[in-house]
Amino acid sequence: MQLSREDLLGAYRRMATIRQFEERLHEEIKSGEIAGFTHLYAGQEAVAVGICDQLTIEDKIVSTHRGHGHCIAKGCDVKGMMQEIFGRGGGLCKGRGGSMHIADLSVGMLGANGIVGGGAPQAVGAALAAKLDKKNRVAIAFSGDGACNQGTTFEAMNMAVVTKAPAIFVFENNHYSEHTGDAYAVGTAKDIASRAEAFGMKAWRANGCDYFETYETMRELLDYVRAGNGPAAIELDTERFFGHFEGDPQRYRGKGEIDRIRDERDCLKAFRAKVADAKLLDVADLDAIDAQVATLIEASVVEARAAPPPDPATVADDVYVDYV
Amino acid sequence: MAIMTIRDAIVQTLHSEMERDPDIMLLGEDVVGGNGTAGGPEAIGGIWGTSGGLWAKFGPDRIIDTPISESAIVGAAAGAALSGKRPVAELMFADFVGVSLDQIWNQIAKFRYMFGGKTKCPVVIRLVYGAGMNTAAQHSQSVYAMLTAMPGLKVVLPVTPLDAKGLLTEALRGDDPVMFFEHKALYGVKGEVPDGDHRQRFGEARMVREGGDVTIVTCGRMVNFSEKAADKLAADGIGCDVIDLRTTSPLDEDAILDSVEATGRLVVVDESPPRCSLAADICALVATKAFSSLKVPPELVTGPHSPIPYARELERAWVPSPQKIEAAVRRALAAG
Numbered sequence: 001m002q003l004s005r006e007d008l009l010g011a012y013r014r015m016a017t018i019r020q021f022e023e024r025l026h027e028e029i030k031s032g033e034i035a036g037f038t039h040l041y042a043g044q045e046a047v048a049v050g051i052c053d054q055l056t057i058e059d060k061i062v063s064t065h066r067g068h069g070h071c072i073a074k075g076c077d078v079k080g081m082m083q084e085i086f087g088r089g090g091g092l093c094k095g096r097g098g099s100m101h102i103a104d105l106s107v108g109m110l111g112a113n114g115i116v117g118g119g120a121p122q123a124v125g126a127a128l129a130a131k132l133d134k135k136n137r138v139a140i141a142f143s144g145d146g147a148c149n150q151g152t153t154f155e156a157m158n159m160a161v162v163t164k165a166p167a168i169f170v171f172e173n174n175h176y177s178e179h180t181g182d183a184y185a186v187g188t189a190k191d192i193a194s195r196a197e198a199f200g201m202k203a204w205r206a207n208g209c210d211y212f213e214t215y216e217t218m219r220e221l222l223d224y225v226r227a228g229n230g231p232a233a234i235e236l237d238t239e240r241f242f243g244h245f246e247g248d249p250q251r252y253r254g255k256g257e258i259d260r261i262r263d264e265r266d267c268l269k270a271f272r273a274k275v276a277d278a279k280l281l282d283v284a285d286l287d288a289i290d291a292q293v294a295t296l297i298e299a300s301v302v303e304a305r306a307a308p309p310p311d312p313a314t315v316a317d318d319v320y321v322d323y324v
Numbered sequence: 325m326a327i328m329t330i331r332d333a334i335v336q337t338l339h340s341e342m343e344r345d346p347d348i349m350l351l352g353e354d355v356v357g358g359n360g361t362a363g364g365p366e367a368i369g370g371i372w373g374t375s376g377g378l379w380a381k382f383g384p385d386r387i388i389d390t391p392i393s394e395s396a397i398v399g400a401a402a403g404a405a406l407s408g409k410r411p412v413a414e415l416m417f418a419d420f421v422g423v424s425l426d427q428i429w430n431q432i433a434k435f436r437y438m439f440g441g442k443t444k445c446p447v448v449i450r451l452v453y454g455a456g457m458n459t460a461a462q463h464s465q466s467v468y469a470m471l472t473a474m475p476g477l478k479v480v481l482p483v484t485p486l487d488a489k490g491l492l493t494e495a496l497r498g499d500d501p502v503m504f505f506e507h508k509a510l511y512g513v514k515g516e517v518p519d520g521d522h523r524q525r526f527g528e529a530r531m532v533r534e535g536g537d538v539t540i541v542t543c544g545r546m547v548n549f550s551e552k553a554a555d556k557l558a559a560d561g562i563g564c565d566v567i568d569l570r571t572t573s574p575l576d577e578d579a580i581l582d583s584v585e586a587t588g589r590l591v592v593v594d595e596s597p598p599r600c601s602l603a604a605d606i607c608a609l610v611a612t613k614a615f616s617s618l619k620v621p622p623e624l625v626t627g628p629h630s631p632i633p634y635a636r637e638l639e640r641a642w643v644p645s646p647q648k649i650e651a652a653v654r655r656a657l658a659a660g
Contacts, residue, residue, distance in 0.1 A: 060407055093440035101438040110406045111439065115430050121399020122431070128400060129407035132349060132385045139403065152426070155396035162391055318441030319475050321499035324527030324574040 003215075008281055009289065011053055011211060015045040015268055016293045017078060018069045022242070024297050025068075025085065029246045033305070035087055038099045041069030043209075043241035046267035047172050048073035050214030051140065054222055060108045060126040060139040062119035065100050066240075067112030070142055075107040082300035089310035096310075096318070116177075117143070117150025120169065124156045127165035127231070138225050140168045146177030148192045149185060157199040160231035168225055169196055169233040172208060174240035179252050196233030208236030209267045212274065239265045325518055331511040333485040334374045337492045338412070342382055345410060348496060349386045350375060351397050352414030352450075356389040365389075371416060372452055372511060394424035398449065402432045405445045410496060417463045418453035418505065421471070432501045433476030444499040448492075454545055454595060455643050456509035461631035464639075466544065466595045469602045471503045472572040478526055479573040481505040483547045485515040487570060490524025497523065507545045527574035531583075535563025538653050539583040541606050542593040543569040546625075546644060550593050553649035564653060572602055580606060581614045588619035589656040593644050598626040620659035623652040 003011070022042040028034055041048070044066075052061065052073035063070040071081055076092060084091030085099050092102055103111035110126060113119045123141035130137035147153050148171050160167040171192040175182045182190050193203035202224065206217035214236060221232050239261040243250045250258075275281040328336070342348045356379040358366035369376030379387040390397050394415060401411035415421065421428065428449065435445045455464040472479045478500050482488040488506075495502035532547060533554060540550045547568040554564040565583040569576065584590050590610050594603035603624040610622060625644045632642055 060403075062403065091440070093438060093442070096440050097438040103435075103439040103443065105406060105439075105443050110403065111435065113431075115426055118399075118426060118431055121396040121427060122403030122406065124396060125400030125403025125405070125409075125411065126407040127403075128349070128351075128385075128388065129404040129409045132409065139407070152395045152399060155391075155393035156399065158391055159393055159396040159400065163388060316475075319437050320478070321436070321444050323478075323500070324525070324576075 005281065007053070008275055009285060011049055012271060012286055013289045013293065014049045014053070014073055015211065015271065016290055017296070018042070018045045018048065018072045019268055020293050020297045021068060021072065021078065024301060026242060026246065028301060034085060036098050038085065038246045039066040039244065040242040040246065041066050043239040043261065043265070043267070044172055044174060045069055046211040046214050046271070047170070047208045047236050047238055050211050051170060051218050053215065054218055055108070055138070055140070057108055058135065058137050060110050060123070060137065061142065062110045062123045062126070062140070063112040063142050064119065064144060064147065065112065065114050065116065066144070067102060068099070071102050071104070071109055071112065074109040076102065076104045076109055078296060079300040079303055082304040083307050086304040086307070087309065088304055088307040090307050094310060094314070117147040117152040119143070120147065120153045120156035121159070124160045124163070124165050124167045127160065127167035128163060130166055136226055138166045138168055138222065140170055142170050142172060144177065145171065145173045145175065145182045145186055145192060148195060149177070154199070157196055157201065157231070157233070161200040164230040166225050167231040168221065169231065171233065171235045172238050173235055174238050176240055176244065178244045179248070181252070193233060193235035201231045201233055202229070203233040203235065205235050208238030209265045209270060211267055211271050325516050327514055328485050328517050329511060330482065330485050330488045330506070330513050331373055333488040333517050334492060334506065335369070335376050337489045338375065338378060339381070341493060341496045342378065342386065345496070347408065348410045348412065349388065349404065350378060350412045350414065351388045351390050351401055353390055353392050353397070353416050355379070355387060355414055359389045370414065372506070372508070374450070374506070375414070394420045395427055398424040398427035399431065401447045401449070402427055402435070402445060405447045406435065406443060410446050410448070412448045412450060412496070414450045416452060418451035418467050419462050419465050421451065421467050428471070428477070429474055433474045437476060445501050446499050447501045448495045448504055449502070450504045450506060452508050453505050454507040454509055455632050455639055456545065458634055458636060458639055460634040464632040468503070468505055468572055469596055469600065469605070472602065472605070476501065477573060478502045478571065479505070480526065480571045481544045481569070483510065483544060483568055485513065485517045486522070487524055487530070489517050490522045491526070491570065493521070494523045494526060505544065510545055524570070526571040527576050528570065529576035529579035530568040530570055531579065532566040532568050534565050536565065537563045537587060538589040538591055538656050539565045539567065539580070539587045540591045540593060540649065540653070541567045541569065541580050543572060543602070544595060546593040546595050549644060549646045550649050552646035553653065556646070556650050557653055562653065562657065577609060577613070580609065584610050584614050585617040588617055590618065590622040591625060591649065591652045591656055592622065593625045593649055595644060596626055597629050598624060599629060601626055620656050623656050625649050625652045
């Protein structure tokens with residue numbers, strides 16, 4: 001692997017940004033100031049960052065209801081996201097979307113999605129557009145072990161194979177579809193990648209709590225897809241540190257499970273240990289990034305809290321480009 | 325100027341618009357046909373003959389034969405639109421909206437709004453709709469009311485070859501999602517179509533005829549049935565204003581209200597069941613905005629609150645007919 005010092009610092013910064021963004025939201029939501037549903041991505045950072053670090057701004061991603069990590073990894077503005085989640089008029093989507101509908105097409109982020117399985121067909125369309133443009137772009141559908149059971153995902157995988165679209169199906173298996181375990185809900189013996197293989201595409205598997213393994217496996221997959229071989233899939237074994245939504249009492253968790261996964265399966269801890277052991281980065285470098293990220297997150301919350309709400313008079317704006 | 329069918333007007337418009345704009349692509353089941361068979365691609369141009377010659381001219385990256393996967397067809401159109409393309413998605417039967425509804429209702433219709441107006445989603449979904457060919461309950465419905473009710477969508481129903489060209493051109497050059505309804509019993513209807521560019525603005529109803537005694541508001545195939553009824557009534561000296569809405573979203577409220585204010589009598593003809601229908605919507609519009617000009621209660625001519633049946637006799641009993649429209653007009657005149 002030929003990751004430069006800058007690459008490593010950048011990867012850590014993006015993962016730390018996601019983690020601190022989510023940990024802070026977890027605290028802020030308790031205050032009651034943030035409305036609606038919020039689904040936190042903490043624990044899965046190595047997936048979003050390990051993948052998006054290898055994409056260009058022209059490559060497209062479609063995300064899920066648990067989309068903050070994908071947004072940050074693809075380059076959405078953190079302060080704009082925080083304002084959006086606080087429901088402010090200055091938010092990335094003017095307060096119209098909220099946590100589940102953050103998008104920024106200018107960076108190739110085609111949208112988080114409140115419908116489980118809603119995004120996979122859209123990634124196929126984005127991939128067909130890429131094929132038509134002959135620009136060697138790819139389009140990625142992030143899905144979880146929940147969306148892997150939706151018919152839209154099956155239709156999308158088959159259509160991608162049939163049309164040889166450069167679509168990539170990323171299955172982040174965090175082992176919970178809402179409050180139900182993959183051992184129960186995923187019929188193929190917890191093996192999601194085999195479904196993609198059954199649809200006729202090549203599939204990879206990796207430890208999604210390890211940035212380096214995710215990155216390396218994804219590099220191989222991207223080379224394959226960009227070479228014109230059609231779609232591909234990857235299943236990443238990962239962990240969800242928080243509940244399905246904020247406020248979820250998580251009675252379905254095993255005794256000590258959260259402490260255990262935070263102790264043994266934390267992708268940030270693993271990253272720190274690996275780069276320090278290999279003497280690629282100093283612990284001081286990483287601590288400095290943590291401090292800078294903390295400053296950014298603090299500023300984003302302070303600014304979001306102080307920002308004005310949207311003007312109620314705009315409630316029906318932007319439904320159409322033009323309407324008689 | 326040429327005389328052609330609605331089918332040919334649609335095919336020719338797709339050809340000319342795809343030549344003009346390289347971002348237009350077409351996705352649907354059997355839009356080519358024959359792929360993966362011993363016979364090879366036969367370019368049948370869809371079972372309705374509305375994509376003839378496109379595949380040969382524009383190739384497989386722009387004319388995409390899909391599996392029978394309506395959610396993926398519409399969803400792929402959504403994703404391509406967010407990537408800068410102008411996809412046309414064909415639903416072989418409008419009834420299959422039921423299969424793909426999430427991608428229309430929760431995705432395409434809402435992207436622009438949810439994303440703070442920072443994107444557009446110029447998808448055209450072509451939906452083949454309507455009764456009259458004994459295709460029974462799952463292949464005959466006119467689901468335009470449901471889609472008209474969804475903010476974010478525009479809903480278009482051409483009745484003439486001229487409007488088929490004008491409205492489809494407008495749909496393909498506009499930046500909003502358009503639900504383009506093609507009545508399966510109207511494909512063979514002939515009429516004059518100009519050779520050059522022709523765009524028909526949305527939200528501009530067509531005054532099919534002016535009669536002054538009763539206002540008939542309608543759309544789709546029911547426009548033709550209303551004209552037949554109006555012909556019959558004219559022989560008895562009864563004059564009907566017949567309004568073809570052309571688009572139900574946006575809706576030309578002024579055309580409806582102006583006519584009702586002049587006639588005081590409203591008949592709405594709608595090839596749908598009555599509840600939460602376009603007929604009920606037009607009736608509510610007139611009741612709230614022109615109540616005092618109504619001389620008699622409105623007459624709604626719709627199908628019954630039932631699925632659409634198969635047998636010829638039953639289907640005829642279900643669909644509003646010229647006779648039922650004529651009777652409704654006579655009731656409106658007799659009421660006061």
